[in-house]
Amino acid sequence: MRSGTGATAELFYEDLEPGREFDLGETVVDDARMRAFAAEFDPQWYHLDDEIAATGQFGRVTASGWYTASTFMRLYVDAVLSRAAADASPGVEELRWTAPVYAGDRLTGRLTVIDRAPSRARPGLGTVTLAGTLRCVQRDTDVLRTRFRGWFAMRSAA
């Protein structure tokens, strides 16, 4: 059975017990990549225009919320999906941007298994509900909170 990145999977549905936590590691928000993302997907002055942003509520340009969410995804892939028997995701139940994100921010990710159940529609798979956070180290504050579901293969079916 293959992991999300094509390696041999070692994490299966059975391993994702409710309460289990994963440290997703750390990343630093790169100014150029943050702006390139905003230019492509979210070209608002909040994310691109230094002059206007200096007069706004956050004092300088902030990351697009979708850049922050995508950054969380990358940490999740590297720390978990790269070794998990992961199938697709049906979606997200909650995504909150709880504080602004700036270039240079060091963000650490955490993931907690909330709940799980075998899939009725897809035998051999289970649906796992996960809660994730991204925290800014410098300001010691959460910047993103999410709750989402993923399908994972059962070891017993592998």
Add this chain to the structure above:
Amino acid sequence: MRSGTGATAELFYEDLEPGREFDLGETVVDDARMRAFAAEFDPQWYHLDDEIAATGQFGRVTASGWYTASTFMRLYVDAVLSRAAADASPGVEELRWTAPVYAGDRLTGRLTVIDRAPSRARPGLGTVTLAGTLRCVQRDTDVLRTRFRGWFAMRSAA
């Protein structure tokens, strides 16, 4: 009062009556950009490896769900936020990937105002709940469904 892209705002909280709909226009999923996004944020074989994906449930590589969500955001900025007195967004209540997205897909966006209320915490602003969809024209099927909130300035406060 400034729009999300720095133009003169013409859409205010008062204009966002529940039931009002917006056509967000159309975009075509570009193969190279879809893959570049996956390489940066979601490097799973589903989104990057043609050989493995050919043997998977979707038959070929699919867009990362975060690429699809970000594509929706771009349509929303171009069609609405570029002329709206938009402030930040507190977050997303629902985000569902209801069908796979492939390179070459023509996607059309729609947005519906669901509900609204003046913000108690931030005078002069109102919170608007919006529902959005992205639809694949070729396969006549929704690929993304979302429900989220945004803050908009009141004309009366401008």
